[in-house]
Amino acid sequence: MNAVPLSHGLILGGILFALGLAGLLMRRNLLLILVSIEVMLNGAGVAFVAAGSRWAQPDGQIMFLFILAAAAAEVSVALALLVRYYRMRGTLDADAARSVGE
Amino acid sequence: MSAAMEAAFYVAAVVAVVSTILAITRLVAVHALLYLIVSFLAVAVVFYTMGAPLVATLEVIIYAGAILVLFLFVVMMLNLGTRDRERERQWLSGAAWLGPAILSAILLAEVIYLIASGATTGAIAATVGPKEVALALYGPYMIGVELASMLLLGAVVGATHLSKQEARS
Numbered sequence: 001m002n003a004v005p006l007s008h009g010l011i012l013g014g015i016l017f018a019l020g021l022a023g024l025l026m027r028r029n030l031l032l033i034l035v036s037i038e039v040m041l042n043g044a045g046v047a048f049v050a051a052g053s054r055w056a057q058p059d060g061q062i063m064f065l066f067i068l069a070a071a072a073a074e075v076s077v078a079l080a081l082l083v084r085y086y087r088m089r090g091t092l093d094a095d096a097a098r099s100v101g102e
Numbered sequence: 103m104s105a106a107m108e109a110a111f112y113v114a115a116v117v118a119v120v121s122t123i124l125a126i127t128r129l130v131a132v133h134a135l136l137y138l139i140v141s142f143l144a145v146a147v148v149f150y151t152m153g154a155p156l157v158a159t160l161e162v163i164i165y166a167g168a169i170l171v172l173f174l175f176v177v178m179m180l181n182l183g184t185r186d187r188e189r190e191r192q193w194l195s196g197a198a199w200l201g202p203a204i205l206s207a208i209l210l211a212e213v214i215y216l217i218a219s220g221a222t223t224g225a226i227a228a229t230v231g232p233k234e235v236a237l238a239l240y241g242p243y244m245i246g247v248e249l250a251s252m253l254l255l256g257a258v259v260g261a262t263h264l265s266k267q268e269a270r271s
Contacts, residue, residue, distance in 0.1 A: 004107075004108050004111050004112075004151075004152075008111075008112075008115075009148075009152060012115045012118070012119070012148065015119055016118065016119070016122060016145075019119070019122045019123060019126060020122075020126070022126065023125075023126030023127075026126070027126065029131065031131050031134075031173070031176065031177065032126065032128075032131065032134055034173070035125065035126070035134055035135070035138055035173070036126055038138070038165075038169065039122055039125070039126065039138070039141065042141075042142065042145055042165070045145075045157075046145060046148065046149075049149055049152055049154050049157055050152060052154070052230065053152040053153050053154055053230065056153075056228045056230055057230065058230050058234045058235040058237075058238040058239075059238065060154075061154050061156060061157045061230060061235045062235060062238055062239050062243050062246070064154075064157050064160075065157070065160065065235075065239065065250075066246055066250055068160060068164055068165070069250035069253060069254060070250075070253065071165075071169065072164065072168065072169060072254065072257070073253045073254050073256065073257030074257075075169050075172055075173075076172065076257045076258070076260075076261045077257050077260045077261055077264070079172055079173070079176045079261075080260070080261040080264035080265055081264060082176060083176060083179060083180070083264075083265070084264055084267075086180050092180070
C-alpha cells in the first residue's frame with residue numbers, strides 16, 4: 001500500500017535541513033546565509049507534509065502554510081536589513097558586523 | 103500507477119538534494135538563486151507525489167515565485183556598481199544556466215510523465231485535496247490564520263520602516 005515509506009520523506013526533510021544548516025555555518029555572505037535559512041525552513045516543511053500525508057490528514061499541510069507565512073515575513077524584514085547593512089558597510093561580509101556598535 | 107508516483111518521488115528528491123548542495127556552494131549569488139529555484143520546484147514535485155497538490159502549488163507560487171523574486175530584487179539593487187556590464191556578461195555565460203536548466207528539464211519530464219500516466223494518488227498515502235485543507239484551515243486553525251496575518255502585517259510595517267529610514271539618511 002504505502003509505496004514510499006514515511007521515513008524516506010522524513011529523511012529528505014532532514015537532508016535538506018542539514019544542508020541548510022551547513023550553508024548557514026559555512027558561508028559568510030549574508031545573502032547566502034538567508035538562502036540557507038530558506039532551505040532549512042523548506043526541509044522542516046517537507047517533514048511536516050510527509051507526516052501529514054502518512055495519516056492522510058490536512059494538519060501537516062496547514063503547518064507548512066504557517067511556515068510559509070513565517071518565511072515570507074522573515075525574508076522581507078531580513079532583506080530590508082540586508083540592504084541597509086550593505087549601504088552602511090559596503091559589503092555583505094557577515095564578519096564586518098563585528099564592529100556594529102562602533 | 104503508484105509505481106510512477108514512487109519513482110517520481112525519488113527522482114525529485116535527488117534533484118532537490120543535488121540542487122540544494124549546488125545552491126549553498128555557489129560563489130556568485132545569482133547562481134545560488136538559480137539553483138535554489140530548482141530546489142524549490144523539486145520540493146514542489148515531492149509534495150505533489152506525496153498527495154499534497156495545494157501545498158505543491160503554493161510552493162511554486164510563493165517560494166519559487168515571490169520569495170525568490172525578493173532575493174533577485176535585492177541582488178539587482180546591490181549590484182549597481184561600475185562592474186555591471188562584465189558581471190552581467192559573466193552571469194549570462196553558458197555554464198551558469200546549464201546546471202539549473204538540466205535539473206529543471208528532469209523535473210519537467212517527470213511532471214509530463216506523471217500527467218501522461220494518469221497517476222493521481224499520492225505515493226505515501228491518499229491525496230489530501232485543497233478542500234480538506236481549507237476546511238481545517240478556517241475551522242480549528244482559525245486563530246493561526248489570524249496570527250499569521252498579523253505577523254505578515256508586522257513584516258510589512260518593519261520592511262517599510264527600514265527602507266524609509268534609509269531614504270532619509
